[in-house]
Amino acid sequence: MAENSVNLPGADSPAARSRDPWGEVAAGLGADLFLDPPLANTGTRGRAATLRRTLAEALRSAIRDGRLPPGTALPPYRSLAADLGVARGTVSAVYQELVAEGWLTARQGSATRVAEGAAHPDAGRDASTVQTATATATFRIQHDFSLGQPCAGMFPRTDWVRATRRVLTDCADDAFAPAHPQGRPELRLALAGYLGRTRGVRTTADRIVLGTAVQSALELLSRTVIGDVLAVESHGLPFHWRAVERGGTGVVPIPVDGEGMVVDELERSGASAVLLTPSHQFPTGVALSPARRMQVVDWARRTGAVIVEDDYDGEFRYDRDPVGALQALGPDVVIHAGSVSKSLSPAVRAGWLALPDHLVEKVVQAKGLREPDASILDQLILADLIGSGAYDRHIRRSRQAYRARRDALVDAMTATGFRLPGIAAGLHAVIPVEHDAENALVHRAFARGIGLVGLSVFRHPDAEPLPYGGLVVGFGTPAASTYTADLEALTRLLAGSGDDR
Ligand SMILES: Cc1ncc(COP(=O)(O)O)c(C=O)c1O
The missing domain is CATH 3.40.640.10 (Type I PLP-dependent aspartate aminotransferase-like (Major domain))
Incomplete structure (x- = not known):
């Protein structure tokens, strides 16, 4: 068999496989892996420390740019070592290093996998970038009233x-x-x-x-x-x-x-x-x-x-x-x-x-x-x-749940001094505010982790503004388990809205 040929599944015996590292790779790979730059081209073959650093960086880079998404099973380290022509210990050490850094997760008896959240844009950046990210972390949406979707948990x-x-x-x-x-x-x-x-x-x-x-x-x-x-x-x-x-x-x-x-x-x-x-x-x-x-x-x-x-x-x-x-x-x-x-x-x-x-x-x-x-x-x-x-049953169930959400929203807004215009329908509502207050409120909402949009976003550029401004909230979007807290956050935002005018 030519040196670089890969055995077809089932065409090889265990004995033949053990003679041919590529057969072992083909049989044992948990995922096909393309490393950029390929190790063989780095000129580092044989120099263990450099090789280890290069492999670790190649894996981090593949995770960072999404080529290895969260949950991907990596090849067993023996297979990858055979694949790359490096010592098993080198790959094993790299896996352990990346587990310690949070890029990978390893559990006894199961494959080493790419960790959830490892590909976050901030992962792997230097400390100053991470600090900047932390300073703006308050903009993360914790109370999601975005539009254009029903509650995902009700699917x-x-x-x-x-x-x-x-x-x-x-x-x-x-x-x-x-x-x-x-x-x-x-x-x-x-x-x-x-x-x-x-x-x-x-x-x-x-x-x-x-x-x-x-x-x-x-x-x-x-x-x-x-x-x-x-x-x-x-x-x-x-x-x-x-x-x-x-x-x-x-x-x-x-x-x-x-x-x-x-x-x-x-x-x-x-x-x-x-x-x-x-x-x-x-x-x-x-x-x-x-x-x-x-x-x-x-x-x-x-x-x-x-x-x-x-x-x-x-x-x-x-x-x-x-x-x-x-x-x-x-x-x-x-x-x-x-x-x-x-x-x-x-x-x-x-x-x-x-x-x-x-x-x-x-x-x-x-x-x-x-x-x-x-x-x-x-x-x-x-x-x-x-x-x-089943579709009718789903619609009836959803309608009941959204009606309860809409009622809770109306109650909370009424208690805060806001009357919602429009009919009681759909998955969104407009909370009317003065034109001048709209922008400031949207920004304040974001700063507090509340995701919503201003009514003016939906105005055609050639159209006159409506007599009122507003916040448009998708009350169908939040998870059922967080809705009460989401509503409280919205109520707190609006209760202080006089400060924004
Ligand atoms: C006004 C309006 N029309 C239509 C749709 C449905 O969108 P589509 O069928 O394009 O996904 C939506 C969904 O958000 C909507 O808000």
């Missing part, structure tokens, strides 16, 4: 695992082939039933197009059916506007008041389409009033415009029966867009469009011959989750 892991097992056991082989860009019929059918039942959406499986998220759906729509100018609410998600602009559409902001978008202004704008969050305006939290719902549908019908309804948190309404989807008033002019980013997790990239009949073909064709982005297996798993009733 229905067991149901997801069960659905995955069922799907992988039962699905036909074509589930593993390239898929039609409209998406799996199983999920389109399940969603048509679910959206009709829970949101009043009037659609069928053949009018639904699946994708990954609302954001990517907006980009797709701007390339296909939105036209030249999309009207948006004066306050919303800047990365949604960017997605539309990437597709070649211009964006104009329309003011929002206590009844949602001012549709009279929309009528004057000359837009070819409008993007709305009618059930729970993001971020102000108001619902589009019944009169304006009628007015906007009428405008679209009269002018041939399209309405895109972003129904991002329609499942979570706490004070009375959910307001149905706007799409139900005008299935011929409204595109209903949704995803599981708020109901399950933004880590599951599954979203949908319920389209007017005449737009389906155009949108599907624009996606290409095959589904370009979405996971087909996840589509099947979600279809199973909905079909088995």
Whole structure:
């Protein structure tokens, strides 16, 4: 056998392996390891102390820059020694050194692994850098009210695992082939039933197009059916506007008041389409009033415009029966867009469009011959989750938990002298503060380890400010176990907010 060849698994006998160190390496490696610079090129072979330092630094560097992530099992030291052509004692000493420094962890009878947190950007820096990091350590987020996610601890892991097992056991082989860009019929059918039942959406499986998220759906729509100018609410998600602009559409902001978008202004704008969050305006939290719902549908019908309804948190309404989807008033002019980013997790990239009949073909064709982005297996798993009733149960459980959180937030804020505007819905709330106080409060919040954002972040650059400033808090984000403490921290911040003005 040539000196550098590696034995194929099973092609070697133990005797042959013991004659060939590479066979031992192949059989014993816990992880394939690429060291930069390779030891053999350092010119240090044979000089034990230098070799030891070089190997230790190569491992630290691989951990630091993330090539060896936390939890990675390192090769047994005998294997690595054989691999590198160095004494076993050298590798063993390096492992011990790195364990002592906190880069690695070792437990009797199990592999030596990269320690959790070892790749922290501060790890391995010199003392002065570490001191600077410590001085700014107060900016670490301890009370996380960030937006755009539900409570991670509520993800229905067991149901997801069960659905995955069922799907992988039962699905036909074509589930593993390239898929039609409209998406799996199983999920389109399940969603048509679910959206009709829970949101009043009037659609069928053949009018639904699946994708990954609302954001990517907006980009797709701007390339296909939105036209030249999309009207948006004066306050919303800047990365949604960017997605539309990437597709070649211009964006104009329309003011929002206590009844949602001012549709009279929309009528004057000359837009070819409008993007709305009618059930729970993001971020102000108001619902589009019944009169304006009628007015906007009428405008679209009269002018041939399209309405895109972003129904991002329609499942979570706490004070009375959910307001149905706007799409139900005008299935011929409204595109209903949704995803599981708020109901399950933004880590599951599954979203949908319920389209007017005449737009389906155009949108599907624009996606290409095959589904370009979405996971087909996840589509099947979600279809199973909905079909088995587990999705509904998860939504009901989540709604109860978020309602309790929202009530606690309202109570705490009322006791501190703040009244929350907007309807009781969704996973975020605006705490109104004076414009002048907003910035100072956001900075003070960060200094106290409270993660939140200012309302002005969501203002379109061409739009007038709202009559009030505010802090936008994602009350769904904190862990259940920390929520009370998180709320106390927020209350303390606001109780002293007079000092910031
Ligand atoms: C206003 C709004 N629309 C849509 C979404 C859903 O986002 P996506 O489906 O792009 O992940 C969110 C989630 O945070 C949102 O806040």
